[in-house]
Amino acid sequence: MARQIRDWVSEWGELALDALREIWSHKLRSLLTLFGVVFGAASVVSMTSLSAALKTMAYDELSRMGMPHTFELIDRGPRADAERAADLRHVGLSIKDVRDLRNVRGVDAVYARDWSDARLVSTLLDQRVIPVEGVDVGYLSFRNYPIVRGRELVPLDIVNAARVVVIGEELVEPFFGTADPIGRTVTIDGLRFKVVGVVAPVELELVPADFSFLARRMYVPYTWVTQYHRGQQRVDQVFLKVADDADFPSVLESGRMYLKQRHLGADDFEVENSAADVAEDLAMADGILSGWNVVLFTIAGVTLIVGGIGLFSVLLISVRERVREIGIRAALGADDRSIRRLFLAESLTLALLGATVGLLGGTGLIKVTESIAQSFGREFTVPVNMPGAVMAIAFAILVGLLFGWYPASRAAKLDPIEAIREL
Amino acid sequence: MSLINAHGITKVYRLGRVDVPALRGVDVQVEQGEYVAITGPSGSGKSTLMHILGCLDSPSDGEYHLDGADISALRGRALARIRNQKVGFVFQTFNLMPRMTIDENVALPLQYRGGFSRRERLKRARALLERLGLGDRIGHRPDELSGGERQRVAVARSLVGEPAMLLVDEPTGNLDSKAGAEVLRTFREVHNAGNTIVMVTHDMHVAAEAQRSIHIADGKIAA
Structure with missing residues (x-):
């Protein structure tokens, strides 16, 4: 042969x-x-x-623009049409939930977020109403939002509910002129915040998506929004990043069951499959x-x-x-x-x-x-x-x-x- | 038994609706080691006879045994095999491959024989070229050689497969008399070494080189 x-x-x-x-x-x-x-x-x-x-x-x-291997748990406010006792007992998502969701098997990371509220923001140069979001440690990198100056929020900021802020790129000029904004102060709803970083929009060549809104927002620790501003333990949204090697659907299901048990069966949150959007x-x-x-x-x-x-x-x-x-x-x-x-x-x-x-x-x-x-x-x-x-x-x-x-x-x-x- | 034993060889060509007989019952016998000339004017049928004896063509009728093998019934690939093993052709116009060196040219029949590596084929070809006094030309292309040298390369090519006979067609037709004499001397040497040669020619001086002549006219053997 x-x-x-x-x-x-x-x-x-x-x-x-x-x-x-x-x-x-x-x-x-x-x-x-x-x-x-x-x-x-x-x-x-x-x-x-x-x-x-x-x-x-x-x-x-x-x-980069989507969130592969991720699902969201979203707080659902009190329901006017609540019929079951469990629904009346609803508590919504709490900071404690966020902490404990980290223990769900197959979950790599958990990021809490409070949706933006329009707040009055001012410096000596300008004053405007700006959407301000409460976010978690590492949330900006998780979303691939580029930090162009300074840093993003770190664990101590969250633990202390520190008054620090990451501001959008387009806000630098009106609030600080040509000066370096890092280390300076802005006033949000009358409280002084220290600027620690500047975030820019996600740059995409092929995908026709507009991320320019990122440059017009501010990001503060969600714990500050939750504890000191809203005065309650409620969190709007939690992103759960599933490990690459874990079985995504079953992790999603166990996340849902875990939370449902903790809430004694109350139907007070929704589950959204972000990975499915990416896949689509x-x-x-x-x-x-x-x-x-x-x-x-x-x-x-x-x-x-x-x-x-x-x-x-x-x-x-x-x-x-x-x-x-x-x-x-x-x-x-x-x-x-x-x-x-x-x-x-x-x-x-x-x-x-x-x-x-x-x-x-x-x-x-x-x-x-x-x-x-x-x-x-x-x-x-x-x-x-x-x-x-x-x-x-x-x-x-x-x-x-x-x-x-x-x-x-x-x-x-x-x-x-x-x-x-x-x- | 004779080396060539052809009996009642007939060849008829169809030209349109007309049958044209080229050979009408030719008997040829050539013994091992003979040097035979086949002579005749053009159109006499000697080329057709050469093609049949050389196994390029098959007779329409008659029997042909070459070196003990019955050729009359063979066609296509079987005939190609016989040509390769038993016949060494030498043509009037040398017919060397212009793009190959002369040693590659001489080695070509062994390629169709099969079972030889390239190195082995070239080794045999070079040995043969040395023997025919062309050793200093090895590695050259045919167009770098004189006519007489080219014809001697063709002789080497016809010998390389150790065939039963050489079939030679007007070997001096394209050569001047000096080169022609040189080539004829080569054939004499080859014959003296024990090879059988059948030479087709219309030149009586060339035919005189052979031991005997067979004269063809109008498709038949003339006395």
């Missing part, structure tokens, strides 16, 4: 070498023939790479991209087939030119199979040569695209898509076999006498 494979490889290796010599002796003709295959292979590899890069980018952005967005992006892929592959496939037709006609010419050679080889003992192999090898070698040049060209095209994107200040890297490259090669082999078969068979069917008469 191993010996057979070795013989086979050495035979086709020799055939390919002869074919290369033949191809090299018709440089211009081979070059023109190869254009189609080169373009085909180049477009397959660049299109698949580009499409894969766009997909990665879209996935990345959708995961990803599926939509997938749908759009696979639609694109169909178009791109059709273009690439048509180019390769056009290349194959070029190959076909050049091989027919080559067979005609080499009738004399076919006659000699027949006289020396070549049978129809050997003659067919001779021309199939030429066809395959041409196609593979074209595919190789195409792969290099496609890679070059990708690099050009990258550098153009970078010259516009976009960080856009496109890794060469390996399945695409393999597919381009496989397709070229297919084209070489498909369009080489008929000319090669025509050569093989030549009557040696007819061929030798050409001598």
